[in-house]
Amino acid sequence: MSKYLITIGLETHVQLKTNTKMFCGCSLKFGAEPNTNVCPVCLGYPGALPVMNREAIKLTVMSGLMLGCEINPRSTFDRKNYFYPDMSKDYQISQNTHPLCLGGGVTIPTPTGAKRVRINHIHLEEDAAKINHYARFSGVDFNRCGTPLMEIVSEPDLSSPDEAMEYLQALKQILMYAGVSDCNLEEGNLRSDVNISVRPEGQEKLGTKVEIKNMNTFKGIYAALEYEIARQLNTVTRGGTLVQETRRWEPDLGETQSMRSKENAHDYRYFPEPDLVPVSLSDEMIAEWREALPELPTARRERMVAEYGIPEYDAGVLADAKANADFFEAAARACAPGLGKTVSNWFMTEIMRLLSETGTAIGECALTPAALAELVTLVDKRVINGPTAKELLPELFREGGMPEALVKARGLGQVSDSAALEGFVAQAIAANPKSAEDFRAGKKAAAGFLVGQVMKLSHGKADPKLVGKLVAEKLASPA
């Protein structure tokens, strides 16, 4: 059997983080009562006209800049005509001929090294309403109708479901970095249609293209791709022919089903939207938006290694989510130079653990970067010891506040006064003569036990380093 090559392209729809809809002033609050965030414009009433949301343009252009696209200085909108109850005007305002962004791409890791996935273009359009089907009728909720939707169309550069996942993850990370979308999958912020074909190795021409729709999760996309590759390979290896068609992913059945063939494809009768004037973007405006762009994750990773002296692994984990990296950098900058690695250790272990235990995001907990910086500084200055700091952290995480104030109020400052500790040391040795004997007999580990006893006697407040020194001195001196 000859080998087959798989070709995948993605059309990714991203809901933009604007306050209002694309062509009217209606709110975009998720989860509102059906048909409460509506007006004559998004309901397609007679005479209503669209007015461009400049923020949606800006967010799309910023996405394009993050993805290395060329920005179209003059971009236009078109009407895409089709009848369906989810589209109030029975046409969708989209961009067919002059989209906002052209070209660009995303670099993804693959087992054989980094790979560039090219982007064909990014255009802006309005989302449709949501149709809910009930036992005896269907309902249309127009709250979503008119939500600004950015469509990122990739070139067919992907060759496996794994690569498709890497591409989507990279895209999601960049878009969240750019702050253009929440990329919340449950709320449908990020949806993707896929185009897929197979061809025998050595054949130049791409195989018959099949489009698959209706995947709501990344897992769904993966499963749909796996299913569809198997179906297509199964067909062609048995000598069958594939038809160019649009198929629908049925998550409950775990299979794709034919929706319509090429012959029945819609004729959308695109034409320029006469109600909207072309969008002209000056070089100055694009430059201004470029200035406002956040760093890309890869660049940030490298910079954080250099700036804070943290290991590459730490930098990678931190940079993965923009909010985490922002938190880390704010805390590290509030500390004395040289404490970056310590701050990173705290974040990577204690804070990550608390986040995963409580299922919260860093932005949702009460801990502030300033509090973390203060906590690290208190340990560094030996005002408190590590165990005390570890005890304080969950409280700061849950309830907020500043550690220094808590330390003062509760008298948690560590005891670094030799005179005060010597008593505890003597007490510990007296109570554990066997350990003292072991130490003197050469079992150096016995000192650790004694240090632990002193810590206990000091209610955890003793400076462990100082205690270690005192214990060693005491044992070394004649009994």
Place this chain on the structure above:
Amino acid sequence: MNILKLTLCEAAEGLRKKAFSSVELTREVLDAIEKKDGELNAYLSVDAEGALRQAAAADAARQSGRDHALLGVPVGIKDLINVEGQPCTCASKILQGFTSTYDATVSARLREAGAVFAGRTNMDEFAMGSSTEGSAFKVTRNPHDLTRVPGGSSGGSAAAVAGGEAIAALGTDTGGSIRQPSAFCGCVGLKPSYGRVSRYGVTAYASSLDQVGPMTKTVEDAAVLLQALAGRDAHDGTTLDVPVPDYRAALRGGLKGLRIGLPKEYYVEGSDPEVMACVRKAVDACAAAGAEIVEVGLPHTEYAIAVYYIVATAEASANLARFDGVRYGHRTPRPDSVFDLYAKSRADGFGTEVKRRIILGTYVLSSGYYDAYYGRAQKVRTLIRQDFAEAFKQCDVMFTPVAPTPAYRIGEASNDPLKMYLGDIFTVPANLAGICGISVPCGKTAAGLPVGLQVLGPAFGECAILRAAYAYEQEVRA
């Protein structure tokens, strides 16, 4: 009070001097409608109570010191312009029983000025037609000859103003729908430049061509009404942020030194000789009064009708898609499926001409035909726009006939759509080019039918056409 003769400016003057109140004036208009409209059929609906309430409010406002040229003046509204709480049928069965949920910007501006909404005037269904015979509800008659059409599509507004059932009215003009009925009925109608008046809330026929404008008894009235309508609107991205001049002040420039262009393509064989005689007479009289006459060329005129019926129907095919029976308007009672619901609701709801234009528009946008029709039409449209830009380098305004014929008999053209389309030849180029134009009466035929003189001006050249039309109306015609 004689509503037949009373101009908007006279009405405003009477109200200002307290010769009569707005309630009295509004009652007169309502009485005139009551008396005459059984014959004219200019109105589709009248909210007498609402109008009188508005009139009383206007009187109270005046008592407390407010003043505006439109305060307390009743104005007829073409039935495709939304006024909150009023019907807006667009003379179509598909919107029978529909109530507007919001004010169009022009309605809001009239409301703000204190005008009274006298009633909803008849029209060709969705403004598609040139005779008002395309209304799904009634056939409006020409006040000058009840056997003839008032023109269209704003035929109800024209008949109401000319027939003494309104002091002034709003119309819309996509290919001549203000100017041609004004000419047929002997009143003044002004189509503003594209982008001068907001289209927000005006049910769209062809979005890149539609404009709202005044239909009045005099040029001065048109200036006053336009003043209230014009200006940038945040709800309509196609309105331009060009300052609105004082139109009334612009009236008094006179004819001396004015360069009047005569586009030679508009003065060829084929038009009614009596119409052409009236227009020539007007031109000659203006020349005698000091205007300079220049012959100009608009070489792409012959393609205007074809371009118009491609662009307008293409846009209409999308604009009218929303009338689908899902959210409002007529819905077929027992559809088998959602597509059956669309098909039956639209088949029942739309009239013949509307269906014809939707099908035409759908066709010219279809894959495989787009380039040959819509794409090519857009290119020729650019040429037509350039024709005007070139010609206006040689003249300030152009004088042309409004329509090749005077008002024809009811039924005469309604079965011959192509003949009716060709009647738009002198008006559609202005819409395609986005320029402004005004129709002003310039005499009558032997049979007593009014003839209109069209004065065209460059984009945002409303002052120039008002000046020329006013000078002609006041100094020459009288």
